[in-house]
Amino acid sequence: MKAFYPEQRLGSSSMGERVAADLRMRIISNDIEKETLLSENQLSKEYQVSRSPIRDALKLLEKEDLIELKKMGAEVIGITEKDIEEIYDVRLMIESFVFRRILNKDNQQLILELQKILEMMKIAIKYKDATEFTFKDIEFHETIITSIQHRHIGILWANLKPVVECLVLLDMRHRMQENYEDFERVIANHELFIQAIEKKDEQLVEEAFYKNFNDVQKQSEGLWHNPEYLKRASDYHE
Amino acid sequence: MKAFYPEQRLGSSSMGERVAADLRMRIISNDIEKETLLSENQLSKEYQVSRSPIRDALKLLEKEDLIELKKMGAEVIGITEKDIEEIYDVRLMIESFVFRRILNKDNQQLILELQKILEMMKIAIKYKDATEFTFKDIEFHETIITSIQHRHIGILWANLKPVVECLVLLDMRHRMQENYEDFERVIANHELFIQAIEKKDEQLVEEAFYKNFNDVQKQSEGLWHNPEYLKRASDYHE
């Protein structure tokens, strides 16, 4: 199995989840092209496991709309630039909801937690560890989302998370080599989020969202299907 | 298999989905109590199918947070009144997003479609068909949501839909017997939605949401865990 997805993150998860994580990365990084037809037997040979975990994996990816389970074979749907925009629409929608709730409660503990994660993000940058940075970045946002203790918002995020993780991972690996200076801005954005929560300043929240959104837009502009970018993403081994 | 979930709606779906649909209804209607431990073997005996489809079903319910897959057995989490409120938070969030998009496009076709569905809802009421009414109600909202052609908003809805379907189904079956007059108000609400789209009137959208929300609140107030209500829901066979 090509190590697109960091092995240590998989922990003790089942084979099905491992296969899903790998396939997800390969699909999103365009290593497996759109409209490819995957069959359970073929994948079970490729990954050297039986059909059972392969089936589990395909079911997972179907829920994420990365593949479509047809009568014969699973067709790869993949990710377009439009999808990336849409995913950030959804993230923005969810986090906006969360911030509205955050403004009505005490967030002392949350702020401490966020500061801790942010410091770790800085260390990750210092050592040019794109993977670690990514997971701390995700954790930062997840910490905010789960802080309002809204189970169903949490479920939405949990369903979205795997794909977001992949996208951010690929993006960060690329930036770490090509746009190292970007990270200062990313850190500044996250500091803005903390300040916004601290001061319960709606204006600041808007600004943080706006900057984050712009940052994403920039990523999306053409970069995504730049062959050079994809090649680098695909060649990356841990 | 007790026919909590209308058989004809399952069409040609796999055994796993059928079992999931049944378990979902039983869990949400409190026929299977919170903290119950389900095992694959036990369920496979109960439903007279092998473990494979049972596993599929449990995976589906896990994604909906209705059960938690433990090391030994799947623990039933179930639904509380708080969950119902949260689910409506999420529906409101999604539909608000959708309406913002709807205001920027032509909706002639959509309005026709909604009018058709609404007329069918009226027929369903006339014949006191709670099941048909429910599915048309869901279809009404789904039609609005999918009209903006936003794939990832669609995915969120698709993940939420099964649980919403159950909740509305149980609620409507109850109301059809106990609060038949409610349906006039529900119809009026939906007419309001159509008008709001037709006139692209944000004020009207707000009002429609507000009324819909209030209607739901009323349902949620105590009714949910009223034993009489649950009994009726559980006794219902198709």
Next chain:
DNA sequence: GCTAATATACTTGTATACAAGTTAAACAAG
């Protein structure tokens, strides 16, 4: 050459088998 029936080589859905792990009861030693 063209059309229609048939054969075959795939596919998935479900059932079953087996290995590895977990729980809890039975039981032995103190």
Next chain:
DNA sequence: CTTGTTTAACTTGTATACAAGTATATTAGC
């Protein structure tokens, strides 16, 4: 009676077997 160990009956994860369905290639009839 309490504590620690063994054992037995469960559990899930994975592998494999089989049935039923589908697409494609092939062949028969014209």
